[in-house]
Amino acid sequence: MSQTETPLHADFEPDTAPPAFGPDRFFNRELSWLAFNRRVMEEARNPAHPLLERLRFLSISGSNLDEFFMVRVAGLKGQQLQGIDDPSADGRTPGQELAEIEAEVNRLVDQQQSEWQYLHGQLAEQGVIVHGDGSDAAALRASLRQYFVDQIFPILTPQVLDPAHPFPFVPNRGLGIIFDLERKATGDTVRELVMIPASLPRFVPVPGEETGFVPVEYLIEIFGDLLFPGYAIRSRGVFRVIRDSDIEIEEEAEDLVRLFRTAIRRRRRGRVILLELAADMPGELAEVLHADIQGHEAIVAKIAGFVGLAALSAIVDVDRPDLKFPAYSPRFPERIREHGGDCFAAIRSKDIVVHHPYESFDVVLSFLRQAAADPDVIAIKQTLYRAGNQSPVIRALIEAAEAGKSVTAVVELKARFDEEQNLLWANQLERAGVQVVYGFIEWKTHAKISMVVRREGQGYRTYCHFGTGNYHPITARIYTDLSFFTADPRAGRDAAQLFNYITGYVEPDHLEMVIMSPLNMRKSLCKLVDDEIRAARAGRPSGVWAKMNSIVDPDIIDKLYEASMAGVPIELSVRGICCLRPGVPGLSETIRVKSVVGRFLEHSRIWAFAGGAALPHQRAKLYISSADWMPRNFDRRVEYMIPIENPTVHDQILDQVLVANFIDNEQSWELQPDGTYLRLTPGDKPFNLHHYFMNNPSLSGRGTALHKRHDVPTLAFDMREDG
Secondary structure: OEEOOOOEOOOOOOOOOOOOOOHHHEOOHHHHHHHHHHHHHHHHHOOOOOHHHHHHHHHHHHHHHHHHHHHHHHHHHHHHHOOOOOOOOOOOOHHHHHHHHHHHHHHHHHHHHHHHHHHHHHHHHOOOEEOOOOOOHHHHHHHHHHHHHHHHOOOOOOEEOEOOEOOOOOOOOOEEEEEEEEEOOOOOEEEEEEEEOOOOOOEEEOOOOOOEEEEHHHHHHHOHHHHOOOEEEEEEEEEEEEEOOOOOOOOOOOOHHHHHHHHHHHHOOOOEEEEEEEOOOOHHHHHHHHHHOOOOOOEEEEEOOOOOHHHHHHHHOOOOHHHOOOOOOOEOOHHHHHOOOOHHHHHHHOOEEEEEOOEOOHHHHHHHHHHHHOOOEEEEEEEEOOOOOOOHHHHHHHHHHHOOOEEEEEEOOOOOOOHHHHHHHHHHHHHOOOEEEOOOOOOEEOOEEEEEEEEEOOEEEEEEEEEOOOOOOOHHHOEEEEEEEEOOHHHHHHHHHHHHHHHHOOOOOOOOOOEEEOOOHHHHHHHHHHHHHHHHHOOOOOOEEEEEOOEOOHHHHHHHHHHHHOOOOEEEEEOOOEOEOOOOOOOOOOEEEEEEOOOOEEOOEEEEEOOOOOOOOOOOEEEEEOOOEOHHHHHOEEEEEEEOOOHHHHHHHHHHHHHHHHHOOOOEEEEOOOOOEEEEEOOOOOOOHHHHHHOOOOOOOOOOOHHHHOOOOOOOOOOOOOO
16 A cells, blocks of 8 residues: 655654653654544545535534533643643643644644635535625625524624623633724724624525525624614624533532533533634734633634634535435345344344444344333343434333333433433433433443343343444444344343443452453453463464554553564554554554544444464454543443454454455555554555445345455454465
8 A cells, every 4th residue: 555645743753763662652642633633624625525525524623623622622721720740641741732732723723724715615616605705795785684684683682891891701612703893973982792692503595595605703794784883893803712611520429410410501611721713803802802701721723714613514414415425325234134124033043243334223223112112021221321312212212111111221421512411311211210320420331232131931031232332323324333232141141240230339240251341341451462462472373453443541552562562463443542653663563553534433443363363263352342442441431342252243343344444545544653644545456445335235244255355365363264
């Protein structure tokens, strides 16, 4: 595979050579995340994508950046204000991290706005027009005057700024305009603030233009004479505020529900972390905002273009299919169809893996709905981390409870930015008779597990679903995840113990298959890598292939370095944050790290280990998990990892999903030792893993292993005779 000449930087210059065992062996977590968001933004520049999809990537990069400030930068800022100078694993203090973050964010924001200007022009050529400076203001006034008078004017509340009127509160993500006005009759000046209510649409359709829009802030500006009759606008500027939105958990909280209701209200008034100012805002107005908005500790970003890029997602939704990816309809798993739609019969006959979004999330809903309607089902237990705003999962659990079944739902109140929605779901579930449990105060329940207990013959059988993604029908259409269904009695017994641990704090006595955090997942992973080290030193096959969203944990990274120094080949597909530095002589020479960013969001966690396989019939050890390799997943969350032992499912995941991720060369970046990411170029064997799975048989179908159908290598350590 060849690479482009232009790299994406994380936080190191190309010629930097780190000390083998110093803190420089780790990349900085926050800067690595910014490098990931840059890769997302780069997809807005990808000419292979339709124009509106490129705009979608740009809006996602803006939304990602908002959340980064609300949580990660807010945490660092809090440490700095409290005088905490403890260095991160890479040796940086909070102050040093913030300084580098600010510099990198300024570069990223400039590039985002540059791309917006380009896409703005390209979209206009295709008839999707976003008006602004340079548009025909007179024509817009003529066509939108009545709309402004009827729909916008009554909602706006101008507020004068003077000693008798203190600066009002600006909410998180609040968008506003500050004006300097001059009374035409007397020449007196006055300063006014107009906050734009969140209830107003950010873009207003222009009558007579099928896909023409005007940003609401621009509409307010051009109708300034109606809003401020008798005044002339001397200057004005758009601004936006991002506040600290993390929720601190009190370990001694007596009532977790009451705590979160209070914390959600308090979050709206958090410390200002980022102040975005339109670049054309006069310095005097900028100083007023900086002082009066209590943002003297905030990072200030000058925006030379559109303020609040996340809002561009509304433009993406226009009805222009010719400017979007071709519509895709996921398949329903063949194994279930072969059993007449009976999920239990299909799972009972053999373990099943379902690959979302290529295979429909409806199979998970069918599993739950069948359980709700089946008179032989006596109990359902389910974890709920994020379920969405309109959730058929919730409805299925309610139907089951109303049918008289014992239903337990573990609702995670600490799912960031879904806390309020999860409180609403919890209330609905409890009213229907579901036993709602909130889990641990200090830990999040992030494992995605369902279990159904069914009366069969003279006994009971437990059916389990283990997912790498959330029970969220909307994200299941764009996140790549695995659903693993099994009726293995060992998995059922383990799932029951895991639920008892969450609901009753009863620590499992003995788990037969499942490994879980915070009990023993990090230790188990280290042991698996140790096995590879011993195999390599003994001259036996060795290797680690892993796919995940992030790798941050210093202990795991150091263990992988140890394995590399022992000669173990290691291939990692890490979509987001990667604090491991690959390819360093004497430290990580055998480690390769890539990142896949494309139409779908790579989200599944799959880990494979050679296991010292010495005989042709032996298979690599394969696991799926809900966890990434981060301290929070090992120490502060309830997570699972489960081995995949069924030969068919094992081969489907190993020889299709993992292989496809590692041979993709159309939407992949490779991490370099200096922290840069180089985009791979296809060469003479182009392969796009998303296109492959959209156009080939489902995992639960009759498809042949990918390496057999496309003449590509199987995993080096998969020692089967037919590999």
